[in-house]
Amino acid sequence: MITRQHLALAIMCTLLISSTFLPFDPTVLAAALGGTCAGAILPDFQMKKPKRFGLLTCAWLVAQFSKKICVPAICSSYSRILPGAPHTGDKSLTHSLPGVSLIFITIAGIALVPVLLIRDGAVLSLSCVFLAGVILGLALHLAEDLCTRKGISPLFPFSSCSLSGSIRPCNGADRRIARFQAQHGSVLGVFLALHATGILPIPLLREMCLPALCVLLGWMIYRSDVTLGGSQPPADYTRAAATVPRAMPVHVAP
Numbered sequence: 227m228i229t230r231q232h233l234a235l236a237i238m239c240t241l242l243i244s245s246t247f248l249p250f251d252p253t254v255l256a257a258a259l260g261g262t263c264a265g266a267i268l269p270d271f272q273m274k275k276p277k278r279f280g281l282l283t284c285a286w287l288v289a290q291f292s293k294k295i296c297v298p299a300i301c302s303s304y305s306r307i308l309p310g311a312p313h314t315g316d317k318s319l320t321h322s323l324p325g326v327s328l329i330f331i332t333i334a335g336i337a338l339v340p341v342l343l344i345r346d347g348a349v350l351s352l353s354c355v356f357l358a359g360v361i362l363g364l365a366l367h368l369a370e371d372l373c374t375r376k377g378i379s380p381l382f383p384f385s386s387c388s389l390s391g392s393i394r395p396c397n398g399a400d401r402r403i404a405r406f407q408a409q410h411g412s413v414l415g416v417f418l419a420l421h422a423t424g425i426l427p428i429p430l431l432r433e434m435c436l437p438a439l440c441v442l443l444g445w446m447i448y449r450s451d452v453t454l455g456g457s458q459p460p461a462d463y464t465r466a467a468a469t470v471p472r473a474m475p476v477h478v479a480p
Contacts, residue, residue: 227370227395229267229285231403236266236366238410239439240359245414245421246428246435254355261356265363268292268329269320269371292320292329300328304383312383321371322382326364333360369443373450391450406446413438 227235240262248254267273267285271293276282300319305311312319319325334357341350372378377390393402417435420426426434 227374227393227403229270229273229282231395231407232266232270232367232370233263233285234407235370235410236262236363238407238414239366239442240362242410242414242417242439243362243435245417246431248355253352257352257355258359261359262363262366263359264288264333265330265360265365266367268296268333268360268364269326269367271297271320272315272317296320296329296332299332300325303328308383317376318379318382321368321378323368323380324384325382326368330357330360330364333357366443369447372452373447377452377455388455389452390455391447391452393450402449406442406449409445410442413442 237259240259244255244258248258267288269292271289273286273289275286297314297319301311301314320329337353337357341353368378368380372380372389373391374393374395375390377388379386379388381387394400395403417431417438420431421428
């Protein structure tokens with residue numbers, strides 16, 4: 227998906243979780259939203275710089291952090307355990323479970339520096355909320371991108387398998403992403419209304435929150451026709467190989 231679609235879904239999912247699991251505190255909410263938005267952008271290190279300065283410029287700066295720091299750290303880690311390190315421009319580096327795990331480790335190492343220097347409980351709590359948001363954003367990015375035609379490579383570089391759907395994010399005729407956003411927004415509105423009116427107790431809302439989020443993401447994946455590929459050669463490859471005539475043996479006269 228493109229940046230604004232990632233951010234829209236990430237913000238709604240964060241608000242859904244924050245409204246039931248976190249205390250109403252603008253600072254805590256800002257830390258959670260900041261972490262989730264950063265996590266939703268970091269894998270797209272190939273993002274092009276916007277022509278005009280705006281909100282997308284901030285997203286591009288986050289992507290540059292991933293390009294300059296996270297991707298080199300990922301390649302350095304792979305070079306220690308693999309015969310040949312992947313190319314630094316390979317999109318699969320950050321669209322895989324090992325890739326996002328290494329991104330999180332890099333971000334966590336940087337985010338915990340002020341905690342060690344300041345040694346304050348409030349700073350530690352905000353850092354933990356921010357890092358939890360980063361985990362959520364990275365997970366949402368993978369879940370959303372596997373619904374698209376480009377898909378993800380979940381075990382790259384240890385496996386060539388891929389997961390991809392049928393959505394083209396820039397195709398205006400395909401309204402599925404807009405429907406997913408409307409569904410997320412509707413569920414968020416219901417939870418906020420229940421929380422504000424007190425019709426349901428908070429413990430019950432907490433029990434309903436994560437299953438509701440899983441249903442939303444599961445329905446999104448289901449409606450995107452996600453398929454597994456890359457682990458086997460193409461179907462026509464075997465057929466083509468079978469039809470290629472074998473070379474005639476060459477006899478050399480003595």
